[in-house]
Amino acid sequence: MDKAKLFLLSILTFISCKSNKGIISVKNGLIIENARIISPENQSLSPENYIVLDGDDIIFIGEVKPNLKGPFKTIDAKGKYIIPGLIDSHVHVTGTDALSEKEELENPEIVKRFREQLPKSYLYFGYTTIIDLGTAKPERLSEFNNADIKPDLYYVGGGAVIGNGYGLSNWNDDIPNFIYQENETYPIPKKYKKENHTPKAVVERLVKSGAIAVKTYYEPGFDPMQAPLPTPSKALMEELKSEAHKKNLILVVHGNSLEAHDFLGNAKVDIIAHGLWNWGNYSLDNNNKIPQAIKKTLDTEIENNVKYMPTLQVINGLKALTNAEFLDNTELENVLPKQLKDYYKANADTMYTNIFGDAPKAIIIRNFNRLSNQGKINLKYMYDHGGVILFGSDTPSSPTYGNPPGYNGYLEMIEMESAGIPLHQILASATIENAKAFKLEKLYGTVEKGKKANLLILNKNPLQDITAYNDILQVIIQGKIMNRNTLSAREIIE
Ligand SMILES: [Zn+2]
Numbered sequence: 001m002d003k004a005k006l007f008l009l010s011i012l013t014f015i016s017c018k019s020n021k022g023i024i025s026v027k028n029g030l031i032i033e034n035a036r037i038i039s040p041e042n043q044s045l046s047p048e049n050y051i052v053l054d055g056d057d058i059i060f061i062g063e064v065k066p067n068l069k070g071p072f073k074t075i076d077a078k079g080k081y082i083i084p085g086l087i088d089s090h091v092h093v094t095g096t097d098a099l100s101e102k103e104e105l106e107n108p109e110i111v112k113r114f115r116e117q118l119p120k121s122y123l124y125f126g127y128t129t130i131i132d133l134g135t136a137k138p139e140r141l142s143e144f145n146n147a148d149i150k151p152d153l154y155y156v157g158g159g160a161v162i163g164n165g166y167g168l169s170n171w172n173d174d175i176p177n178f179i180y181q182e183n184e185t186y187p188i189p190k191k192y193k194k195e196n197h198t199p200k201a202v203v204e205r206l207v208k209s210g211a212i213a214v215k216t217y218y219e220p221g222f223d224p225m226q227a228p229l230p231t232p233s234k235a236l237m238e239e240l241k242s243e244a245h246k247k248n249l250i251l252v253v254h255g256n257s258l259e260a261h262d263f264l265g266n267a268k269v270d271i272i273a274h275g276l277w278n279w280g281n282y283s284l285d286n287n288n289k290i291p292q293a294i295k296k297t298l299d300t301e302i303e304n305n306v307k308y309m310p311t312l313q314v315i316n317g318l319k320a321l322t323n324a325e326f327l328d329n330t331e332l333e334n335v336l337p338k339q340l341k342d343y344y345k346a347n348a349d350t351m352y353t354n355i356f357g358d359a360p361k362a363i364i365i366r367n368f369n370r371l372s373n374q375g376k377i378n379l380k381y382m383y384d385h386g387g388v389i390l391f392g393s394d395t396p397s398s399p400t401y402g403n404p405p406g407y408n409g410y411l412e413m414i415e416m417e418s419a420g421i422p423l424h425q426i427l428a429s430a431t432i433e434n435a436k437a438f439k440l441e442k443l444y445g446t447v448e449k450g451k452k453a454n455l456l457i458l459n460k461n462p463l464q465d466i467t468a469y470n471d472i473l474q475v476i477i478q479g480k481i482m483n484r485n486t487l488s489a490r491e492i493i494e
Helices: 003-022 101-106 108-124 138-145 199-209 234-246 258-266 292-303 313-322 324-328 338-356 361-384 407-418 423-437 466-470
Strands: 023-025 029-035 049-054 057-062 067-069 072-076 081-084 086-091 127-132 152-155 213-217 250-254 455-458 472-477 480-483
Touching: 081 423, 086 423, 101 108, 108 127, 108 138, 108 338, 108 472, 138 152, 199 213, 199 234, 213 234, 234 250, 234 258, 250 258, 258 292, 292 361, 313 338, 313 361, 313 407, 324 338, 361 407, 407 423, 407 466
Parallel strands: 023 067, 029 072, 086 127, 127 152, 213 250
Antiparallel strands: 029 049, 049 057, 081 455, 455 472, 472 480
């Protein structure tokens, strides 16, 4: 072969390789054209791109349209915005929100409809990944996962509560993964074996159950008139963290008081599952300045890289019990079955009394406004000083109608914005920051090749307007395109 022929052959090979490269085989493809992608990491908006999904994976992103071989659908996203599906890292899919187990037994139709709607309600507001921080009932988790259309669900496999502490009062509750801490006042009942309730034994069980994190609690209780509930010792927390990390699990700890945050910040836990809104005897001074003791605690969390989940909606969800008009909000029709909304309306007064007894509403409102303000001021302080802020709505945080699934996450975003958190940070907290904190960033958090095909197509730019999160055109979940209205709880009249 002479040199000229060799040259020609090499060019031809080059060309054919090139065109081969332009062909992408798909089995169940979806191409999104004119896709402007918002990156949560650098807050940029890409030029118009082609995104190719195949089944549950993002397999291509580029400015040149590839040739697809195999069956595929096309959508045109001209003028829209593409963001990664949102991650809510603090939910509970345990029960029928605000209904006791007895009420659930008495209202099977409501329970059935609620459970059918629940996965769709999260998707309706764009939450394509949720992390359950506490459900001890594996059957509820698998039931949730059995739905055809549902967010990706991760869990902690039941709280690793401290024996006879918060969440396990009087050993009455069925919490299989409690941790036993020697305590003369609270000896372990005979029916349990101590060796099954060491940090090591509990972490091993959690790993087997598929949990991605260990959740424990630092909660002396909410009533200053009562003796404090047992809380974990430093040594126990250290041991639990070390056992969790050995198995590649994250340590997430409940705490919302100064005492709890002080303890947990110094213990260098991975994530605190609530903001610091309970300031004990401290309050804002006349100049609206955060007291020194609170600042010092937040500074320790920032320095120790302890991630902070503000969960501002915990306070608002409880406060909503003072105002049954909350139930007239038409957004609720998208996320709650009508029967449940009617049930809430009929029982609103009882629900208030169950939590607040005969305390006058005016006092509850005043106290909760103060707590809410303290939570927001601390969140802003964390942001201003470089703290890592995670998005978690704590849905539902208590037996209240004030934390409706999906919508509660949207309300949490609005609260974050009103606390002074910029929109790019809210997007990052609800995507890449959550993904990194829970070691899920290989799958989620950005729109990139190799990640899961969970995307939102928005009509508005979420870096300019928080209401973009309530203006979703389509939700792509596990590669399936859903028009938003098909996820609503409203009876759809064709
Ligand atoms: Zn919670």
